Amino acid sequence: MKYCSHCGSDAVTFSIPKGDDRPRHLCGNCGAIYYINPRIIVGTLPYLGDKVLLCRRAIEPRRGLWTLPAGFMENGETSEEGALRESWEEARANIRVDDLYTIYDIPYINQLYLMYRGELTDTSFGPGPESLEVKLFEEKEIPWDEIAFPIIQETLAHYFADRKTGSFPLRRGVIHRKL
Amino acid sequence: MKYCSHCGSDAVTFSIPKGDDRPRHLCGNCGAIYYINPRIIVGTLPYLGDKVLLCRRAIEPRRGLWTLPAGFMENGETSEEGALRESWEEARANIRVDDLYTIYDIPYINQLYLMYRGELTDTSFGPGPESLEVKLFEEKEIPWDEIAFPIIQETLAHYFADRKTGSFPLRRGVIHRKL
Numbered sequence: 001m002k003y004c005s006h007c008g009s010d011a012v013t014f015s016i017p018k019g020d021d022r023p024r025h026l027c028g029n030c031g032a033i034y035y036i037n038p039r040i041i042v043g044t045l046p047y048l049g050d051k052v053l054l055c056r057r058a059i060e061p062r063r064g065l066w067t068l069p070a071g072f073m074e075n076g077e078t079s080e081e082g083a084l085r086e087s088w089e090e091a092r093a094n095i096r097v098d099d100l101y102t103i104y105d106i107p108y109i110n111q112l113y114l115m116y117r118g119e120l121t122d123t124s125f126g127p128g129p130e131s132l133e134v135k136l137f138e139e140k141e142i143p144w145d146e147i148a149f150p151i152i153q154e155t156l157a158h159y160f161a162d163r164k165t166g167s168f169p170l171r172r173g174v175i176h177r178k179l
Numbered sequence: 180m181k182y183c184s185h186c187g188s189d190a191v192t193f194s195i196p197k198g199d200d201r202p203r204h205l206c207g208n209c210g211a212i213y214y215i216n217p218r219i220i221v222g223t224l225p226y227l228g229d230k231v232l233l234c235r236r237a238i239e240p241r242r243g244l245w246t247l248p249a250g251f252m253e254n255g256e257t258s259e260e261g262a263l264r265e266s267w268e269e270a271r272a273n274i275r276v277d278d279l280y281t282i283y284d285i286p287y288i289n290q291l292y293l294m295y296r297g298e299l300t301d302t303s304f305g306p307g308p309e310s311l312e313v314k315l316f317e318e319k320e321i322p323w324d325e326i327a328f329p330i331i332q333e334t335l336a337h338y339f340a341d342r343k344t345g346s347f348p349l350r351r352g353v354i355h356r357k358l
Contacts, residue, residue: 003187005180010187022253037218038252040291073217074201078284078353079291100282100351105257112219112258129198170349172279174257
């Protein structure tokens with residue numbers, strides 16, 4: 001951040017405001033303080049029978065790898081609405097949500113993931129502009145080495161394990177940077 | 180947003196970027212796009228025996244009303260770490276977390292609340308700078324008409340109901356604007 005978006009001044013420093021305990025972008029001219037907070041990623045785990053829907057990414061990062069439909073939650077929507085919106089945008093998938101399924105913190109990239117589990121209500125899915133391909137996979141067909149993100153691997157692994165018991169409790173976790 | 184924080188230009192409009200479907204702050208000079216996303220509030224429901232810890236707010240909004248310790252999640256922390264940090268900052272409370280307890284969407288103010296349930300590990304709590312008073316309440320003492328926010332009322336109501344059964348499943352909900 002080089003310029004203050006309130007007053008246009010270039011007197012912006014990254015320093016600790018009075019009464020705070022951590023550095024913020026701070027305007028030395030008008031006093032504006034800018035808070036940058038973690039972002040929420042919302043998505044779904046869409047299933048149909050014993051298959052799960054994955055999307056092959058058409059965009060960076062991890063272009064060409066497989067993922068579950070997910071993206072940044074927007075202002076004015078609930079997390080479930082955002083998850084369904086992303087599922088439509090990326091996979092043209094219509095889903096009836098069962099429940100919230102995984103919550104993962106990824107503190108080193110300032111993200112919180114909320115993934116909803118839900119059944120496809122039809123088979124009219126297909127790639128949206130951010131996907132190269134959208135496809136149903138049985139467990140033994142999952143391309144584990146070509147999954148885009150660890151959080152998606154963990155969500156899928158929980159799902160296939162929980163499906164054996166028929167019980168899908170909320171799964172929480174933290175993804176740490178690989179050393 | 181009046182000025183672009185990348186280039187300092189005042190050619191910032193609120194319009195739909197190419198390939199997007201909703202308006203963003205957009206710099207007509209350098210092309211920077213600014214995304215504003217929902218923020219996460221993290222907090223705890225601290226209990227000890229049959230009592231629950233509440234804080235009386237020393238700051239606006241709702242100064243003077245009672246709430247559970249909670250605040251904006253910060254970059255670089257997990258939601259649980261943030262909840263414990265806020266509990267310390269607002270109530271000097273030391274807590275051993277049992278589990279995530281409530282998740283509430285509040286779309287009209289672009290917030291997502293995550294409240295963790297946990298037992299106080301000692302009675303050395305007390306008001307931090309944002310609290311006037313911090314106190315343990317039995318269920319019958321809860322000042323229901325003086326609770327600062329509906330999400331806090333709902334979290335407390337779930338807790339006292341669930342305590343009767345001894346089972347505390349994740350409680351999800353949406354808070355809508357009062358008409």
